[in-house]
Amino acid sequence: MSEAKALDAIDKRILQIVQVDASLxxxxxxxxxxxxxxxxxxxxxxxxxxxxxxRRIAILDQSKLGLGLTVFVAIVVGEHAAETQAKFAAxxxxxxxxxxxxxxxxxxxxxxxxxxxxxxxxxxxxKRLTALTPLKSVTSRFALxxxxxxxxxxxxx
Numbered sequence: 342m343s344e345a346k347a348l349d350a351i352d353k354r355i356l357q358i359v360q361v362d363a364s365l366x367x368x369x370x371x372x373x374x375x376x377x378x379x380x381x382x383x384x385x386x387x388x389x390x391x392x393x394x395x396r397r398i399a400i401l402d403q404s405k406l407g408l409g410l411t412v413f414v415a416i417v418v419g420e421h422a423a424e425t426q427a428k429f430a431a432x433x434x435x436x437x438x439x440x441x442x443x444x445x446x447x448x449x450x451x452x453x454x455x456x457x458x459x460x461x462x463x464x465x466x467x468k469r470l471t472a473l474t475p476l477k478s479v480t481s482r483f484a485l486x487x488x489x490x491x492x493x494x495x496x497x498x
Contacts, residue, residue, distance in 0.1 A: 353496050360493045363397035411484040414453040419475040432473050438466050
């Protein structure tokens with residue numbers, strides 16, 4: 342049985358609530374799921390300890406922070422040895438501008454979502470990225486407009 346199937350309807354509702362607003366008081370969460378505070382708090386603790394809740398964070402406004410450029414970068418690496426790929430993934434993960442890093446199946450090895458202030462900053466990032474290891478190809482796509490950027494996962498009831 343998958344871990345998600347071990348969740349009951351109340352657990353799923355708690356997860357739906359906290360992923361939208363993790364700052365809610367336990368009393369508010371308990372009220373929304375129809376529990377008293379103590380059982381709700383115990384469930385929340387169990388969900389955290391079992392790894393369903395990885396962390397609680399604040400989502401910041403990218404443009405207000407002067408980070409107006411989002412770039413999606415597709416990478417085909419030159420070397421597919423496990424050690425080389427592990428080092429590349431660790432090095433890229435350490436780059437502050439990289440928001441998301443995915444290893445892919447198909448004609449591209451990695452996809453990155455990069456956030457920077459402007460094209461000059463991206464150029465600096467690009468030079469550091471391509472100096473990490475020999476790459477076959479790097480294709481950058483600049484986002485013109487963010488239409489949907491959701492952090493809440495679609496938890497099925």
